[in-house]
Amino acid sequence: MNRQKLWVQNAHSIVKMKKVVQLFVSGSEVQKWLLEEALQVVPTLERRNQLKSLIENAHDLGIPMADLEGKAVYPEGAAKSRSNQLAWGLVQLVAGNPNGVPRNKKKIWTDEWTAENFVIFAVVLGFLSISQDDLGVVQITEFGQRFADTMNSNDDKNLNSEEKTILKEAFATYPPAVRILELLLERKRSNPSNPVMSKFEIGHLLGFSGEPGFTSFDNAEWFEMLHDESNSDERKKIRQDVEGTADKAARDISSWMLAVGLVNQERFVQIVDDTEEFMPQGFKITLLGEQVLKRARGNSSNGKTAKNVDWRMLATKTANADYVKVRRSYTLKALQATSSRDEIVDRLEKLGLFDGLGVLEADISGLRQFGLLIEKENNGNYILKDRIRDFSVPAINVTEELKNDALFRLKNELQNELTNIDPRDVEIIELAQEKQKTSSKQTTAATLFETKTVELMKKYMKLNGVHLGGPKKPDGFLYFGTEVGIILDTKMYSKGYDLNINQRREMQDYIFDAKRKKPGVPNNEWWKIIPNGLENMNLKFMWVAGDFTGRYLEGIDETHNKTEIDGAAVDIPTLLRFADRIASNDMDLNQFSNKINNGRMKI
């Protein structure tokens, strides 16, 4: 079974993607170029001959994915770094750079990852297809043939009208593109004077956002980070480096549509503390984009464009990805057959794929964000209003082992149990389990986790507060009125957080700084956000992590004794449960605060 993921990274250029399609056309320019010139850089005669024969039979037999993308091959004795990679796959050459890649002028080919993604780019737009078997044979489709037959442009900024016509058709069948157009149109309707959306706003609402593989930064948070930084190099770094995967996907797909004229790119401007800040990647829909959206969604005079869906598009990196892809595929198939929620549950149950209503709800919400038109009725039923091309789902064994993966089960349980929490917010438990990231390094991943934790506490627990982060600051400060103020530190440690001596000391420093409020100590004076009138005795400290281990209780005790305030450690599943209780008014904030009692919080 071919288990390729079908989300595109790295591949931007439509011109290059078109060459990949034309690789399957006998006698095309790109075939000639490979045969007469480019294949020379392939290291062995044997491989050159293999590739030659693959090219000659490409139109009739297709080419296995492995031969298109190539693999990591290094010269003997050379370090296994990517810049040393030799050319092995055809698309490594086709999607390469004739003048050498920027960081290695000797090389005219790209790496296997980028090559793979150029193939996937052509597949998701319907120009190529990949067989479901182990070989993953790639072939040109009829639609791809039409695209290949158009005149060639040599620049993405100047595609000709023939090419644009076909690409418009292609985007109307590609759910994530339709989703972005829909979001942009909604923005235009709700805010006609400023219809620009930032890549973060789009990323938050695109695909299976929240899952690993679909991380997204909070728009307001990003602007605060930018605003707080005065150093121009650091500001530049934030502008170019701080983005999640889903935000990147939003940027990618929007930039493809930009080449066809469906969207325009504009600076996204936001006022922070009376200062105007901007980010470069804002997008707004054009009239042409609206036309394409209308065709995709259909109206009284036009039928809907049938959407291209492949089971491999329905998840990427989440726990049990294959199982989840299959579950979502069958959920979609059930939606095609019925709108009754009970019957959908029934169908999934028969296949051993039903994991609870919360999970079903989350999957459907994900399918909607993926770009399919699904409406929820008041009686709890769902109506699929989109046309979907037939797609096949592989038979995988739903083994107990697969369903028993601990993290996977916990996530499903919580999505079902916590009815007051958006199932997507439960995804934070996957983030919490990621490999150790040090907060001192302030990696984007760690920042993302901190942000999400604060976001969660504000959203469901009626707390005020901010995410801080950065040197000599806690990760966040949360409060309600002047009754309680919580100094927060979060850690994403996959193996549990042990509150070692450094971590204790950091927290103790924050507390002393907060109690003293001495001007200039520390020089960022983060404690200024503590509301006036909040007494020192009402300060509390809290550590949040996926799990705790080792001598963490001792750490809490020590911190309590030294600082004379109360604190606690809380793991993410428990924090989510508290959030759910408070959101439903089963618990108030005083009760919550009383549980911060120098131990691990329990519900």
Place this chain on the structure above:
DNA sequence: TCGGATGATGTGAGAACTGA
């Protein structure tokens, strides 16, 4: 900046090991 580039991390299959 844009359009990839890159080292890192996750994962599964088979090889090697282990102890009754």
Place this chain on the structure above:
DNA sequence: GTCAGTTCTCACATCATCCG
């Protein structure tokens, strides 16, 4: 020596920032 279970290794899949 046998063999089921366990660990190790290694190639391949997939990021998540990073950068010329």
